[in-house]
Amino acid sequence: MSDARQPASGASIDERDEEPVLSLTDVEVHFEEEQGIIESFREDPQIVQAVNGVSLDIYEKDVVTLVGESGCGKTTLGKTCIGLQEPTGGTVEYRGTDIWEAKRGNADVPFSEIRKSLQIIHQDPGSSLNPNRRIVEILAEPIKQTHPNLGSSQRRERIYSLLERVGMNPAADFADRYPHQLSGGEQQRVALGRALLMNPDVILADEAISALDVSLRVEMMDLMLELQEEFDTSYVFISHDLSNARYFSEHGGGRIGVMYLGEIAEIGSAQRMIDDPHHPYTNVLRWATPDLGLDAEQAGEPPMRKIDVPDPVNPPSGCRFHTRCPEAREACVSEEPDLYEVEGAEQATACFRELEDHEYWSSPELED
Ligand SMILES: Nc1ncnc2c1ncn2[C@@H]1O[C@H](COP(=O)(O)OP(=O)(O)OP(=O)(O)O)[C@@H](O)[C@H]1O
Numbered sequence: 001m002s003d004a005r006q007p008a009s010g011a012s013i014d015e016r017d018e019e020p021v022l023s024l025t026d027v028e029v030h031f032e033e034e035q036g037i038i039e040s041f042r043e044d045p046q047i048v049q050a051v052n053g054v055s056l057d058i059y060e061k062d063v064v065t066l067v068g069e070s071g072c073g074k075t076t077l078g079k080t081c082i083g084l085q086e087p088t089g090g091t092v093e094y095r096g097t098d099i100w101e102a103k104r105g106n107a108d109v110p111f112s113e114i115r116k117s118l119q120i121i122h123q124d125p126g127s128s129l130n131p132n133r134r135i136v137e138i139l140a141e142p143i144k145q146t147h148p149n150l151g152s153s154q155r156r157e158r159i160y161s162l163l164e165r166v167g168m169n170p171a172a173d174f175a176d177r178y179p180h181q182l183s184g185g186e187q188q189r190v191a192l193g194r195a196l197l198m199n200p201d202v203i204l205a206d207e208a209i210s211a212l213d214v215s216l217r218v219e220m221m222d223l224m225l226e227l228q229e230e231f232d233t234s235y236v237f238i239s240h241d242l243s244n245a246r247y248f249s250e251h252g253g254g255r256i257g258v259m260y261l262g263e264i265a266e267i268g269s270a271q272r273m274i275d276d277p278h279h280p281y282t283n284v285l286r287w288a289t290p291d292l293g294l295d296a297e298q299a300g301e302p303p304m305r306k307i308d309v310p311d312p313v314n315p316p317s318g319c320r321f322h323t324r325c326p327e328a329r330e331a332c333v334s335e336e337p338d339l340y341e342v343e344g345a346e347q348a349t350a351c352f353r354e355l356e357d358h359e360y361w362s363s364p365e366l367e368d
Contacts, residue, residue: 020057021095021201021234022081022118027054028089029076029262033313046313050076052262053090058202062234063225063254065245065270067285069309073262074238078204081236082118083111094118094201116145119195123207125187129179135163135190136175142197158197165230166193167223185216189223196227202234209244217244225252243291246270255346258282261312261320264339268347278342278349280304280325305368319350322366327353331363 033046050073058064058081066074079085080092083099092099094114102111122128129138139159143150150158156175163171166189179187188208195203205224209217221244224235235252239245242256249256249270257267258281266279274292277283283303286292304324310316316323322332331352340354341347352360 018059019095020059021062022056022058023093023096024054024056024081024090025093026090027056027077027080027087027092028052029073029080029085030088048312049262049315050312051080051087052315054262054264055090056081056257056264056267058234058236060201060234061228061232063228063237063249063252064235065237065239065249065254065256066259067239067242067245067256068259068265070240071309071312072259073312074240074259075206076262077259078206078236078238079120082120082202082204083114084120084204116198117201118204119198119200119202120204120206121188121191121195121208123211125184125191126179128191129187129194131179134176134178135159135182138179138190139163139194139197142194146198162193162197163190165227166190167219185212185220188212188220192220192224192227196231196233199231200233202236204236204238206238207240208237210239210241218247221248221251224248228252241291242274242285242289246274246292249273258285261310261315263320263350265321266347266349266351267339268342268345268349272342272345272347276345276347278347278354279321279351280327281321282349284324305366319352327351328366329360329363330366331358331360333366 029051031048031050033048054077066077068074076085080087083092086100094117097107097109099114101107102109102114136156136159139162140155143155143158159175160171163174168174168186168189174182174186182190209220212220228235237248245256255267256270256273258265258279260281266273266277266282273282274286277286280303286294287302303326305326306324310323318334319332319337322328325332337350337352339348339350342349342354352358
């Protein structure tokens with residue numbers, strides 16, 4: 001179970017007087033595995049544990065970056081945060097209202113309000129922008145929803161001003177084009193603009209910069225953070241690349257959450273996670289990211305006992321990382337760690353080594 005309720009400031013939750021915008025409590029998302037013809041004859045479908053017992057609070061103007069290997073549950077957790085994926089266990093609250101109860105009509109706040117406040121930008125903006133509509137028409141849709149009484153010339157004015165804000169100058173050159181007439185970077189700017197027009201509280205950016213040329217990634221991240229100030233939005237930023245995660249979280253003053261097999265293995269400020277990771281898996285990610293410029297640590301073999309990632313259908317007992325962890329001991333096989341706060345730091349780690357008096361220390365090392 002991972003309880004990552006550490007606020008961006010590093011203060012304990014009790015010291016913060018603001019309420020979180022989103023609050024995830026013990027969230028679990030288990031899927032029935034997609035089956036081929038042969039598997040479909042089996043009586044019990046296999047269950048993929050995509051997200052397992054995650055608790056996380058997201059505040060106003062917050063930045064939470066999720067990193068981890070492919071299949072560790074980043075997208076599923078991100079979509080669960082913004083109400084696009086229903087959890088199979090636990091709760092997701094938006095400003096104190098259970099999102100899924102609202103969807104079922106059992107809350108004071110209408111679900112449509114919540115949906116508007118939680119937006120997404122995908123990896124491939126080309127596929128999320130309607131190819132048959134001009135940019136001006138694509139951007140008019142959210143304005144019609146949020147400001148139904150606005151006349152068409154005022155609407156166009158707003159669209160032009162937004163295009164300029166997302167760096168598409170002069171706006172008149174772009175407004176009447178179709179998405180395929182824009183570059184990938186320009187399409188992503190339109191997607192960001194469209195999300196911002198809803199005045200969202202939280203934007204999920206799911207690998208939103210991964211498809212862009214390396215030279216444009218920093219520009220796009222800078223733009224997102226610049227507009228965060230103006231639009232008072234928070235980001236859940238998903239990246240498989242720790243150096244991008246570091247850039248975004250460091251410049252946005254936020255946290256990096258490292259996921260492993262559906263759980264948060266470690267979470268903390270970008271600086272702590274890069275300079276002094278306490279979880280052996282964060283160390284592996286660091287080792288695997290040459291762009292961080294940590295040459296000394298990156299020489300030699302990966303700091304892992306095994307390379308293979310376990311199957312999320314049948315994850316290891318105890319600490320899920322124990323089968324690959326170079327620090328694993330017998331105690332890690334049977335007991336599941338919580339997230340433990342690292343003393344005096346904006347960081348929490350799901351590793352028994354954080355607890356001075358845990359039986360881990362007297363337990364024998366694991367044989368290979
Ligand atoms: N709709 C679904 N049905 C069945 N299994 C799913 C479904 N969606 C995701 N999964 C499984 O859940 C696990 C987590 O997937 P998810 O896409 O959240 O991971 P990820 O970290 O975002 O991966 P990637 O970086 O490759 O996008 C994977 O094992 C995936 O195959």
